[in-house]
Amino acid sequence: MNRMESSFAIIAEPNRRSILSLLAASECSVGELERQLRMPQSSVSKHLRVLRDAGFVEARVEAQRRVYRLRxxxxxxxxxxxxxxxxFWTAHVDALERHLDRMDQTPSTPTKGKKR
Amino acid sequence: MNRMESSFAIIAEPNRRSILSLLAASECSVGELERQLRMPQSSVSKHLRVLRDAGFVEARVEAQRRVYRLRxxxxxxxxxxxxxxxxFWTAHVDALERHLDRMDQTPSTPTKGKKR
DNA sequence: GGGGTATATGCCTTGACGAGAATATGAGGC
DNA sequence: GCCTCATATTCTCGTCAAGGCATATACCCC
Known part of the structure; x- marks a missing residue:
């Protein structure tokens, strides 16, 4: 019924990543997530559904609340x-730093240890 | 013009992950990728375009070939x-294993000693 | 049991994206 | 200059998922 979505597809959604980050700090009820993320409750619930189906979170029923925690x-x-x-970034760290330098200083900021 | 796509959205695509994995092994031309992945050339080029725009790869021109390498x-x-x-998985490894056990044995296999 | 609260679900619209075929660009060899 | 190979781009089409709204379900307290 549910197409086995890859974990990568799940975390492609920014709101879902936000939810996961919050849950990494501490478990939350739907309402708490709703408030912290400032998004409609139905959206939160639907994202949680996706996350639950994919095994990223699990829910515990506590009175009327559902408390979600990370898996x-x-x-x-x-x-x-x-x-x-x-x-690629543990071995050639120095080579990487050159790349990063090239990246970071897009047009301006010529200082910053330019090793040319 | 191009919506700043998050890196997560980029690697949500299975074919792109395959391309990245191949490039992790060694740099490749478009034709090599095309053959190894058994996918039409236009698809390979388009995915490479996305990967390049997002900074995952860079291309070196070598005669008529474009050799792509990882960034x-x-x-x-x-x-x-x-x-x-x-x-969550460096600290509570044992608690995790319980979870994994519960997951792996979907409906059957009621025995619990599963040590994969 | 009724009312309020907390959460889930169904429908619908809209937009994004991948696949495929066709075509364009560009380099090299004859 | 032309032909061929390698790669890029364009277009259209189908699919699929996110967002919003309305509604359903479940629980609690009185």
Whole structure:
């Protein structure tokens, strides 16, 4: 019924990343998320639904509230995918810094340790 | 003109992740990617375009070929975003394993000693 | 049981994006 | 100059998901 969405597709949504970040700090009810994110309740619920289906969060019923908490597995998967790429910034840090320098100083800001 | 796409949205696309994985192994021309991924050339070019605009790759012109290579910055950004979440699987590894067990054995397999 | 609160769901519209085919650009060799 | 190979771009079409609104469900307190 539900197309197995990849974890990457799930966290492509900025609001969902915000939700996850809040939940990383502490578990929250829907209403708390709604207030902190300043978004309509139905949106929050729908995003939570997606996150729950994908295993990013789980809910605990507490009276009328649903308290959501983080589940780490899907993010671990993302973390694992990154592994082969990490050598690009753990090994050649210096080469990277050159790149970053080139990037950061778009047009102006000529100071900043220009190693030319 | 181009909506500043988040790095997360870029890697939400499976084909783009495949391209990145191949490039993590070694730099490639468009034709090599086309053959390895078995996808039409126009698709490869279009995905590369997106990846290039987002800074994931850069191209070097070599005769008629364009050789693409990885650029680490955007993936570093993703890696950085994951930081606050890492404590969830570096600290409570045991609690996690319980969760994983519950997940893996979807409907059947009521026994609990599952040590993958 | 009724009213209020908290959350979920269904419908609909709109916009984004990927796939595919066709075409354009550009370089090299004859 | 022309032909061919390698890559990029354009267009159209179909799909799919997000947002907003309205509504449904579930719980609590009186």
């Amino acid at each position: 780490p597995e899907p993010l671990m998967e993302v973390d694992a995918w990154l592994t082969p790429f990490r050598r | 680490p910055e955007p993936l570093m950004e993703v890696d950085a975003w994951l930081t606050p979440f890492r404590r």
